[in-house]
Amino acid sequence: MDSMMTTDEASAASSALQKKAQFIYATLIEHFGKPIFQGGDDPVHQLISTILSANTNDVNSDRAFEQLRQAFGDDWEAVRTAPLDAIKAAVRPAGMYNQKAPAIVATLERIKHDRGVYNLDHLALLPVQEARTYLTALPGVGFKTASIVMLFCFNGAAFPVDTHIQRISQRTGVSPRRANPDKIMRIWEGLLPPATFYALHINLIRHGRRICHAQTPRCDLCPLQSICDYRQQAGEWAT
Numbered sequence: 001m002d003s004m005m006t007t008d009e010a011s012a013a014s015s016a017l018q019k020k021a022q023f024i025y026a027t028l029i030e031h032f033g034k035p036i037f038q039g040g041d042d043p044v045h046q047l048i049s050t051i052l053s054a055n056t057n058d059v060n061s062d063r064a065f066e067q068l069r070q071a072f073g074d075d076w077e078a079v080r081t082a083p084l085d086a087i088k089a090a091v092r093p094a095g096m097y098n099q100k101a102p103a104i105v106a107t108l109e110r111i112k113h114d115r116g117v118y119n120l121d122h123l124a125l126l127p128v129q130e131a132r133t134y135l136t137a138l139p140g141v142g143f144k145t146a147s148i149v150m151l152f153c154f155n156g157a158a159f160p161v162d163t164h165i166q167r168i169s170q171r172t173g174v175s176p177r178r179a180n181p182d183k184i185m186r187i188w189e190g191l192l193p194p195a196t197f198y199a200l201h202i203n204l205i206r207h208g209r210r211i212c213h214a215q216t217p218r219c220d221l222c223p224l225q226s227i228c229d230y231r232q233q234a235g236e237w238a239t
């Protein structure tokens with residue numbers, strides 16, 4: 001909150017931001033449809049995929065994951081006990097394989113140590129904050145990865161923020177212009193109910209890919225232009 005604001009002004013600002021968030025949620029559903037959570041991905045699978053996806057694109061990380069499966073099947077014990085060079089070779093397409101291969105092994109070791117099996121389904125029963133604390137203690141797992149696991153495996157009350165969501169949040173004014181992904185995640189989680197997170201996450205990414213491009217946003221076609229700070233300011237600021 002701005003320290004010069006009165007309590008009434010702060011409360012009005014917060015209510016205006018909430019209305020803006022609700023408008024974005026509803027408008028993107030009107031525009032792109034409502035994505036429905038179809039049942040969760042396996043959390044260990046999701047965790048390893050997300051570790052592979054750091055600093056690369058979907059094509060490369062999917063290829064690395066597929067090569068890992070071809071080499072070791074669905075057997076996480078075989079991955080954990082394999083020679084590190086074999087894992088590095090399998091995940092090489094994802095880049096940073098010297099960091100990602102040991103992070104995968106260390107993560108599997110930790111899960112096996114904690115749970116006795118390669119299964120994280122117990123996270124569904126924990127409050128999301130507790131689950132994120134557990135996940136972020138795993139090697140190579142940050143807040144974003146933990147939130148992806150909670151949202152895509154359990155439809156949990158977590159709102160991961162990728163580069164599209166960061167850009168749109170800043171441009172529309174849902175977040176401050178220089179806010180980092182963790183701060184933006186907290187803002188969205190405070191503005192809307194968890195039941196909206198899955199559809200909103202998917203639709204913001206669609207919006208970023210199809211309309212609110214990083215370099216040349218297609219503002220004339222945008223259904224959010226009436227509430228967008230960037231648009232109101234004639235695109236005169238850089239993100």
Ligand code: SF4
Nearest residue numbers: 212217219222228231
């Ligand atoms: S009006 Fe332009 S900058 Fe704003 S959300 Fe739409 S495309 Fe992005």
